[in-house]
Amino acid sequence: xxxxxxxxxxxxxxxxxxxxxxxxxxxxxxxxxxxxxxxxxxxxxxxxxxxxxxxxxxxxxxxxxxxxxxxxxxxxxxxxxxxxxxxxxxxxxxxxxxxxxxxxxxxxxxxxxxxxxxxxxxxxxxxxxxxxxxxxxxxxxxxxxxxxxxxxxxxxxxxxxxxxxxxxxxxxxxxxxxxxxxxxxxxxxxxxxxxxxxxxxxxxxxxxxxxxxxxxxxxxxxxxxxxxxxxxxxxxxxxxxxxxxxxxxxxxxxxxxxxxxxxxxxxxxxxx
Amino acid sequence: xxxxxxxxxxxxxxxxxxxxxxxxxxxxxxxxxxxxxxxxxxxxxxxxxxxxxxxxxxxxxxxxxxxxxxxxxxxxxxxxxxxxxxxxxxxxxxxxxxxxxxxxxxxxxxxxxxxxxxxxxxxxxxxxxxxxxxxxxxxxxxxxxxxxxxxxxxxxxxxxxxxxxxxxxxxxxxxxxxxxxxxxxxxxxxxxxxxxxxxxxxxxxxxxxxxxxxxxxxxxxxxxxxxxxxxxxxxxxxxxxxxxxxxxxxxxxxxxxxxxxxxxxxxxxxxxxxxxxxxxxxxxxxxxxxxxxxxxxxxxxxxxxxxxxxxxxxxxxxxxxxxxxxxxxxxxx
Numbered sequence: 001x002x003x004x005x006x007x008x009x010x011x012x013x014x015x016x017x018x019x020x021x022x023x024x025x026x027x028x029x030x031x032x033x034x035x036x037x038x039x040x041x042x043x044x045x046x047x048x049x050x051x052x053x054x055x056x057x058x059x060x061x062x063x064x065x066x067x068x069x070x071x072x073x074x075x076x077x078x079x080x081x082x083x084x085x086x087x088x089x090x091x092x093x094x095x096x097x098x099x100x101x102x103x104x105x106x107x108x109x110x111x112x113x114x115x116x117x118x119x120x121x122x123x124x125x126x127x128x129x130x131x132x133x134x135x136x137x138x139x140x141x142x143x144x145x146x147x148x149x150x151x152x153x154x155x156x157x158x159x160x161x162x163x164x165x166x167x168x169x170x171x172x173x174x175x176x177x178x179x180x181x182x183x184x185x186x187x188x189x190x191x192x193x194x195x196x197x198x199x200x201x202x203x204x205x206x207x208x209x210x211x212x213x214x215x216x217x218x219x220x221x222x223x224x225x226x227x228x229x230x231x232x233x234x235x236x237x238x239x240x241x242x243x244x245x246x247x248x249x250x251x252x253x254x255x256x257x258x259x260x261x262x263x264x265x266x267x268x269x270x271x272x
Numbered sequence: 273x274x275x276x277x278x279x280x281x282x283x284x285x286x287x288x289x290x291x292x293x294x295x296x297x298x299x300x301x302x303x304x305x306x307x308x309x310x311x312x313x314x315x316x317x318x319x320x321x322x323x324x325x326x327x328x329x330x331x332x333x334x335x336x337x338x339x340x341x342x343x344x345x346x347x348x349x350x351x352x353x354x355x356x357x358x359x360x361x362x363x364x365x366x367x368x369x370x371x372x373x374x375x376x377x378x379x380x381x382x383x384x385x386x387x388x389x390x391x392x393x394x395x396x397x398x399x400x401x402x403x404x405x406x407x408x409x410x411x412x413x414x415x416x417x418x419x420x421x422x423x424x425x426x427x428x429x430x431x432x433x434x435x436x437x438x439x440x441x442x443x444x445x446x447x448x449x450x451x452x453x454x455x456x457x458x459x460x461x462x463x464x465x466x467x468x469x470x471x472x473x474x475x476x477x478x479x480x481x482x483x484x485x486x487x488x489x490x491x492x493x494x495x496x497x498x499x500x501x502x503x504x505x506x507x508x509x510x511x512x513x514x515x516x517x518x519x520x521x522x523x524x525x526x527x528x529x530x531x532x533x534x535x536x537x538x539x540x541x542x543x544x545x546x547x548x549x550x551x552x553x554x555x556x557x558x559x560x561x562x563x564x565x566x567x568x569x570x571x572x573x574x575x576x577x578x579x580x581x582x583x584x585x586x587x588x589x590x591x592x593x594x595x596x597x598x599x600x601x602x603x604x605x
Contacts, residue, residue: 028329034567060475060476061524064567
């Protein structure tokens with residue numbers, strides 16, 4: 001069996017072996033953030049061009065992120081309109097010197113649900129401008145298809161609303177998207193709380209997960225980061241190993257040598 | 273034995289150090305600004321003394337240090353010639369019904385401190401403690417042992433008392449704490465520059481915070497109130513004469529420019545959801561400050577021969593400064 005190391009996935013043509021993408025917000029301290037990122041084994045870190053933040057030389061927080069040496073995925077967190085998101089994406093391209101953008105366009109302020117209509121519109125504009133768009137979207141099949149049709153090579157449907165830690169609320173939808181878009185890189189973004197949630201996403205055949213609060217908000221972020229790394233590996237191994245089919249009737253896993261067959265049949269007859 | 277001591281930086285830690293040291297020693301204060309020290313984080317702060325609430329975010333040892341500091345404040349303020357408002361009647365943490373998950377997670381993360389712990393409250397218990405919050409919240413937590421002081425008054429009163437004690441002041445003087453002139457003239461140098469030390473202290477960064485000061489005669493809250501909210505967690509610190517400090521944003525940025533509309537809206541609309549009497553409040557000021565912090569967000573007291581530095585108090589200035597200054601002063605006495 002080949003190791004997880006040789007198993008990679010693609011984000012717009014670039015290959016990655018770590019299937020955990022990690023966020024850079026909400027940690028108890030920058031030092032804990034740096035340690036958590038290292039422990040996660042992530043190769044991609046998301047950053048938001050925050051309010052009032054200068055990314056000029058001398059900004060210590062930004063320097064710390066650059067020091068991780070990871071691929072930077074800027075996001076448009078907090079944008080509510082196409083115009084805002086496009087402008088912020090353009091600023092991010094200048095500031096972070098990357099054409100990658102995690103496109104986040106909020107439609108509902110309270111549960112931070114993506115606005116699917118504005119998202120598709122902004123995606124088309126940014127793709128036309130040469131951006132490599134990673135849209136944060138809901139788990140709606142038609143929306144995902146439209147985004148893929150527009151030219152997105154990566155889609156990031158949610159597991160649950162941002163920061164809720166509820167896990168994969170609609171596995172059926174996520175599974176359908178995976179089956180119907182076999183050639184698109186799919187990353188579950190947002191809503192994960194437990195390593196088992198990340199494991200489930202990978203078991204479903206998702207290429208990776210992106211998370212922040214589940215690690216940053218844990219009692220010990222660095223330890224939780226280790227846990228997620230292990231869970232993502234477990235899920236990926238499980239997907240590649242192909243799970244046994246689920247059955248409704250128990251089948252003994254230990255051979256029942258020496259047990260007379262009539263005994264079981266008798267039992268069944270008696271029941272009837 | 274009495275020494276000649278320079279205190280560099282006249283913010284919160286500089287003031288506390290000068291107060292403590294001037295009881296026994298000859299103290300000279302150097303400050304890059306004027307006696308107001310307008311750039312200091314301690315001037316902008318809401319000056320909450322909240323070891324339990326902060327234990328949610330910081331390590332146990334720091335929260336315990338906070339408890340130790342809170343106990344030191346009354347005797348510090350007793351030294352001053354002017355009266356400074358100090359209160360320790362506990363604080364209240366509340367959440368709106370839809371945000372009870374945030375309150376639950378806050379309660380789970382509270383660390384018990386030397387016998388002090390949070391007490392869950394029902395709606396009617398909340399209204400017993402703060403009658404004007406009656407009917408507004410169904411759930412909350414009472415944190416005993418917490419309090420707050422009036423930092424504006426403390427800044428003024430500490431300066432007045434230090435003047436009385438014949439402490440000499442060198443304002444508008446940006447001085448290199450390692451320079452020969454200082455080393456020659458003083459037995460000890462206490463570096464209290466906070467973010468002013470950024471160019472010489474490794475890994476020190478600023479964490480931006482914005483606070484609003486209001487005059488709200490229609491609001492009668494007696495204790496600090498924290499609102500748990502998924503995006504706009506705020507606290508309301510009542511000061512004398514119907515003044516309230518609403519704080520504070522926390523942004524990883526070195527930008528010390530004026531507060532943004534977004535931050536102002538967040539702070540004020542969250543405050544309004546706690547008490548509608550804030551609608552008619554007068555906005556006295558909207559201030560911005562940079563909190564000095566090391567990358568682990570823990571404070572440091574360090575000594576290199578005659579130079580003692582206190583820095584990195586992050587969001588815990590009033591909570592930790594008295595104990596940290598006591599640590600520094602103990603190295604001299």
